[in-house]
Amino acid sequence: MAKHHHLGTFELAVMLALMRLGDSAYGIPISREIEERGGRGVTLGSIYATLERLKTKGLVYSEIGEPTPERGGRAKKYFRVTETGLREVRETQRVLKRLWQGLRELEGSRA
Amino acid sequence: MRISKPPIPATWLLEHFLPGSENDHIIGDLMEGFQSGRSRMWYWKEVLAAIVIGVSKETVKHPLLALRAISFGWGTWLLFYYAVAPKVLYPVFRRIFTPSGYPFSPGQLIWTVTSLLVLVGSGWIVARFHRPNRITTVLLFALSVFIVQLRTFPWLWSTAANSLTNTRFLPYLIDGLEIQILWPAAILFGGLLTRTKR
Numbered sequence: 001m002a003k004h005h006h007l008g009t010f011e012l013a014v015m016l017a018l019m020r021l022g023d024s025a026y027g028i029p030i031s032r033e034i035e036e037r038g039g040r041g042v043t044l045g046s047i048y049a050t051l052e053r054l055k056t057k058g059l060v061y062s063e064i065g066e067p068t069p070e071r072g073g074r075a076k077k078y079f080r081v082t083e084t085g086l087r088e089v090r091e092t093q094r095v096l097k098r099l100w101q102g103l104r105e106l107e108g109s110r111a
Numbered sequence: 112m113r114i115s116k117p118p119i120p121a122t123w124l125l126e127h128f129l130p131g132s133e134n135d136h137i138i139g140d141l142m143e144g145f146q147s148g149r150s151r152m153w154y155w156k157e158v159l160a161a162i163v164i165g166v167s168k169e170t171v172k173h174p175l176l177a178l179r180a181i182s183f184g185w186g187t188w189l190l191f192y193y194a195v196a197p198k199v200l201y202p203v204f205r206r207i208f209t210p211s212g213y214p215f216s217p218g219q220l221i222w223t224v225t226s227l228l229v230l231v232g233s234g235w236i237v238a239r240f241h242r243p244n245r246i247t248t249v250l251l252f253a254l255s256v257f258i259v260q261l262r263t264f265p266w267l268w269s270t271a272a273n274s275l276t277n278t279r280f281l282p283y284l285i286d287g288l289e290i291q292i293l294w295p296a297a298i299l300f301g302g303l304l305t306r307t308k309r
Contacts, residue, residue, distance in 0.1 A: 074139030
């Protein structure tokens, strides 16, 4: 049986943001994406801590991008989801769906 | 495009006290966020959060190292306070200065400067012996000193209140604040002395 990493809520939010942003996933757009869609304020520090954890688990990888003047000449660090990461997101989705099913309290309520 | 500068002290803190060796992208992200219209308050909040998260992460990763660093720092200070100072400094001080409890007496001022120098040295020792985790260990040691000194807070509070009505208390308040603020600052300064230019 394949080993699963059990993504936490914030880890899942970061993974989904990376998938949505595709090639332009770095600090600022990731935090904006989670703030806008997730409806919660996040700090860049917590995003990078999570990304580093996901990287250690082999679920994401990073690449250094181009420096720009508005960044004080500092380069961007882009993050992308790996194949293992994608599998993990699918697995989490499957597990959550299963947990959701058949709960009468939630039936009829709008997501 | 006009580029506005984010708060300089916050950027300085970020550049000097963010744990880890590769932080350029975080600093760049914060600058970009600020340029795109975020407030100074947002920038400060992000800087402090990044430092706190970075230090917590490294502490959780290396708890024994953190404990050892704090012991090293306190060991240096206690060695000075209980062994070197009573045997070497006090006898010399007694010969030169008239003993006085007044904070701004020459003897007390020399004692204050000596203490600060020893604390700079202890910060330097902690950083020197924990090079890969230099920032985290020095910050933890400075934080431990700050927390221990908080025990004088009730006294500081009453002295501050008394200073409002009687200026006689003011030197004692300054002395108390010096210990509370300058002691941790001296440790951080000592830690920064080991910094190598990137």
